[in-house]
Amino acid sequence: MLTAILIMALGAVILGAALGYASIKFKVEGNPLVEKIDAILPQTQCGQCGYPGCKPYAEAIAEGEADINRCPPGGMEGVRKLADLLGREVKPLDAEEKPKQVAIIDEQLCIGCTLCIQACPVDAIVGAAKQMHTIVESLCTGCELCVKPCPVECIRMEPIPEKIDNWKWKYPVFEIKPVRRAA
Amino acid sequence: MLQQLFKFKGGVKPATNKAPSVQAPIGIAPVPPLLVVPLHQSIGGQPQPLVAAGEHVLKGQRIGAADKWVSAAVHAPTSGTVIAVEERITAHPSGLPTLSVVIEADGKDEWIERQPLDYASLEPEQVREILRDSGVVGLGGAVFPSHVKTEAAKAVPMEELVINGAECEPFMTCDDLLMRERPEGIVRGIAIFRDLLKPKRVLIGIEDNKPEAIDAMRQAVEAVGEDFEVVGVPTRYPAGGAKQLIRVLTGKEIPAAKRSPEMGVQCFNVATAYTAWRAIAFGEPVISRIVTLTGNVEQARNWEVRLGTPIQDVIKLAEPKADTNRFLMGGPMMGFDIPDLAAPVVKATNCLIAGSPKLFPPPAPEMPCIRCGACAQACPHELQPFELYWFSRARNFGKTQEYNLFDCIECGCCSYVCPSHIPLVQYFRFAKSEIWTRERDKSQADAAKARFEFRNEREEREKAEKAERLARAAAAKAAEKKAAPAETTASAEPATAAPVDAEAAKKAAIAAAMERARQQREAVQPKNTDGLTVAQRKEIAEIEARRAPLQAEQPTAPAQAPDAGGQQ
Incomplete structure (x- = not known):
């Protein structure tokens, strides 16, 4: 009985020490979600979202304070990516896309x-x-x-x-022609 | 020795349509009155113009210098006057303009002083520089600067040098005619590449539907006394793709992440070898190329055309038929519609095809993909075009990359066999350029972020430095004050505390500034005291003496008032 308790206690101490060590050694600085959001934002640092730069906006999104549709330079594509990342609903952009x-x-x-x-x-x-x-x-x-x-x-x-350097092949679109039926 | 051949998977056998353009020998196209030479004609850097409007240039004079290692020079195709260095439409699917040198020919066609060199006496590095400065690029159509490809990988010994004379695209015969008519130049050019790369074997791969070219090349190899092996490869599109030809001749498969020298093999086009020889042995830079004019024309033929000749001038030589409605640059499989015939012939222009509704019927309407898998069977790179198609169509670009979109060489086999007439390659091109744009945007965003962060850091640092400087100045002031028998002990106290925090430092700085201002005010002398008589000075001294006790009283009076207020 005593041995069992001792073994369990020893196990608890060892595992606790391992966990304690890991929490110091592998400590995550800051919110990793902020980094991921920041990576999606276009880094124009324009402040059109109402925050002084992309990082603060990313922080606000991570905190749940800000909506994901307030970055006009990121466009709808950015909104879609943020919605994907955060599992939120895609919303139309809060401003016009330029x-x-x-x-x-x-x-x-x-x-x-x-x-x-x-x-x-x-x-x-x-x-x-x-x-x-x-x-x-x-x-x-x-x-x-x-x-x-x-x-x-x-x-x-x-x-x-x-210009030729930034020119892109267009999405293949084909005209849909109405079918002419013989009268 | 019988060469063992390997196979690549997939491929198609479209009608070759090569016969009409091989009837006549290579013609020399006339020099047009006006040439437009785009500066950017190769993969890599953008060559910078070396000439300005109004300058006279000679044939072969360098007009655009390579700006970095992966870049190639551009030369004046004839002598004449530069009338402009401006944006002009180029032979590109976009139909957009690019920086070009516009030359008005003077008709003399006067060469610059050419310097024939014996490359055996040159360092390999010098040879590479000559190739770069002569504008030698891959003339198969990819226009990759050749000098870059003449460096063997350090760790891997170069085993095979593959020379590409397969020319698998239908209609195209420019390499075929070049091999028939100028095989010796090609063989000597191959020798240059051989001496730079030092491979164990040199294999010249030619599709077996060109027996004349194979014979001519064999004879030339013998005549020059080289040990190159001329190998006929089975005619199957795209046997002329670099990776396919390497696979057929050596059995080596080049993975996407590796360059061919890392597998001990390198590949050059026959026309590239020819221009390399002209550049070194004759000092003639690349100013012309062989262009096949074919399709819906009366006179299908190959012409040696000066680079920069407007395409509309070139096609007149072939006499297009009346019902011609479009022109393609490149072959029917990989080429594109020329958006504007004012565009010039460039180093990549291997073939110009006149198209008519009869020759190239308009594409049948796109039908839904039925997942028959015909495209996967035809794909020479063993990709799954139908999967790539779904993901490209849905703009799911991450997935397209997982399915190795960038291994696609856009050969068009999948579109060719698709029973639903889906223009698969167009979807892949779209996906590729979207991915490139995204990558460019991403790297720009990263750079902007780095700059923004650096700027913030710098501002913080500057603020801190300023505060520190002010605090130090204030402290110095305070120390000075302390040293003097101080009546202003009150102002000295915040000054000693200043280094601790910026706020206090600021206050101290303000106090110090006010103190300085007061001292200055006191120090100011009324200006009318100069040049006075002794009697007047004595009078002033008396007045000052009377004023002094009054001044001593004055500061104490206001000082007492707030004290009294504070006590109440």
Whole structure:
């Protein structure tokens, strides 16, 4: 009887120690769901969802505070992926879906105030005080955050044109023709 | 020695339609008055223009330089004047423009100074550079820069060099005619690749429906004194696919994740070998290629066409029949409809086919898939096209990749045999380009995220550094104050506590700034005290002496007031 109790107790101690060690050794930092949600978000850091960046929005979704349809750059596809991941209902997007855009500075008008540089979340604008600024197109995420701060309204958004490099084969669609029946 | 041949699974046997275009020898197409040379004519990097509008160029002059290792140079096809470097429509299924050099020919067709080289005296690395700078790319249609392919894998010895003269696409005969007419150049070009790769054997695979080409190549190999084996392979589409030909000749199957040198084998097209020889032994870069003009035309024939010749000028040579309604670039199995005939002939243009409703009847309506499995039997890569079709159609791209979508070579065998007339390859192309777009978006998003995080980190750091700097300055100020017999012990106290937290540091900084301002105010002297007489100075001194005790009283008065208020 005593041996049995001792064996069980010993087992409990060993397993407890193993579990305790594992919980320290393999501790998961942060919420892993947030990472997964963040990986789906387009990382434009535009704040159109009402959160200051993609990560905070991902956190809010994980907490259940925010809806999954508030990311316009992610589009319906993003909503669908989030719904898949979280097991939620697919909802129509909370805003209209826009094609991918890029910001362009009218360099004739730019006064070199650096306000857009401060606003750009991904450091895609090059320039210095009282010097002309310009946007590094390949880095621009099209978040539109630089448009508002500009005091001389010299920044405009332009949809990215289709070029050979980003051209895609279209989904095969075939015209459906009505069948003509002999009268 | 009798070559043992292997088999690849699947494949189809469409009508070859090669006879009309092999009747006449290769013709030399006239140089058009205006040439449009796209700068991006190969896989890999985008060559940068070396010329500007208004410049005079010579035939063979480099007009676009390779910008990285996997890239190839582009050359002026004739002498003339560059009239523009701008976006022009190119021979691409999209019909979109790309950066091109537009050359107005001067009619002299004047060569740049050519430098024939003996490659045996050159380092292999130099030979590769010459190939790159001569714009030698895979002329079978894939236009992959050839110099990149002349490097053997380090760990695996190169066993076989496979030369692709199979030309399995129906209608196409450009390689056939090249092998018949210029076999010696091909053999010498193969020797260059052989010396770079050092394989144990060289196998030239030619489909057995081209006996003249096989004979010509055998004779040339003998005449040059090489030990290359010319092998006739059974005619079955797509025997000319690189992986299929390697399989037929060597029995090796190249897995998707590996490149062929890792399996000890490499494959080049015959036309590529020919251009490599011209580039090295004659110093002639790739400025023309053999193009088959065939289909619904009066004069089917092969022409040597300068790159950059508008397709509409080329097809006139073949005299298309009246009912021609479309033109295909490439073969009927893998080619595409040319969206605009103003597009130029590029390095990938191996064949131009005039189509008519009679020759290529409009596709029958797509019917539902009946899961007959005919496509899987025809697939030379042993894929399951019907599964890929379902997933592509449903945009389930993850699943398409699980079913090895990227092993698909888009040969079109599955569409060819499909009894429901489903354009399977179009679905696969759609799925592939969607996946590529997604991958590109993903990598852009990752880069944006990294930059955003870096920026946040930097801002935090800058904030902390600023606070620290201010605190340090405030502390220094406070220490100074303490050292002096201080009447401002009250302001020194927050200054010593400042390094602990930023808020206090800020307050200290403000206090310090106010203190500085006060001192400055005190230090300011009224300006009208310069150049006074002794009597006036004495008077001022007297007034100051009278004012001093009053000033000493003044600060104490307001200081007492809040104290009194606080006690109440």
